[in-house]
Amino acid sequence: MSLIIQEGGLLTILQTVDKHTDNNQKNNEYNGAVDSLSPMLANKLVGNDVHEPTLEMSGQPAVIQFTEPTIIAYSGGDFNGRVSEDDIQPNRIYHVDRGDVLSFQESTRGNRLYLAVAGGIAVEKSNVLKSGDEIIMRRNYTALHDEIFHMMSNKRKVSWGIGVYSLVEVYLSDTYHIVKRPDVPDEVYEKLEEREYTVTKEENRIQLSVEGQKIDFAGTDCVNLGVLGGVYLANNLPAIALNDFSSETELTHIGTIPSYHMHKLGQKRRGSKIKFKAIDASDAHAEAYGHYLWVNSLFKAIDYKISKELVKEKM
């Protein structure tokens, strides 16, 4: 026992970064984090492998008690938090002690946060966590973890974090690329691009529904693949598939949002605006490569800051 969920929040789930179909835990689905960039950032900050599972909390986050000291970081929506009496912010490294209670205020921007714990975490039962559930610390520590623990041994936090300005590029825009299908007429995309849509609701991790200009297009009678980021027409309005969307659907599929825009989609909430820009796959691949380079440069910057902090500590 290492972490206790005191209050479950709206939806708190242990989740992998990407979809995993090979887990051995019955009834537990690991379809990946809705915002897959944030858990990687949180993991990077605490010295974990970036693909280590994290706690995904949507809407109202959980209240969590720690039963032993550890290092944590969280990333995602703009949730300010508290550890016992201290205020904490996203994208920073914190040391928590035995008995500390972590809680969060309502987000001013964004819908989800991802909590990483140094050495990793796991669950024995359901990965959907309720009040009273326990989370196991895997304690899969590396030499880097040892150094970070040593660095944080007599302080609550480090003086730096990932600034909001560093993440603006991937989170702030309301425009979403949609990769066109060859069997959908250009007029559909023109209509889609004309107006702004407003998120009306998110069915937890399943789909985002929007309101706005209706698209009068029926498509062919076909059972489509249910794909992450797929834009389908439900009652002539776009419905965007999230990670737990059905593996197949008879809804008309009009295109797919590329992976590099799914991070910010995962932070949309009721009332958020969405605009579409239709592009070809070749443009999406150019953007995807640029995004990949940007993420790597961000990871390198975190490595540099941690190593600089470690050197400072040793001097």
Add this chain to the structure above:
Amino acid sequence: MIFANGDKIITYQEDASVIKNIKAQYDKNGLHIENPYIGEVAFTKNTVSFYYDPVVVMENENTIEPASYIISIVEPVLDSVSGGK
């Protein structure tokens, strides 16, 4: 019809009977598609889809068109099973 379904999937869409044949062949011999870039293969009644990581293809194959690369691998196989339909 074969197309890039977003940035990570190539989807082939056809009549249910064609996909049924392809599925039977896939269950029998994996369609003999042995390519390190193709991961999960997913079927519906009307589609078969191939997942890949475009960045890995771009870097390893020195191409800016990873979708075309994957299509060049899977399309001949699908054509041979479907009779070029």
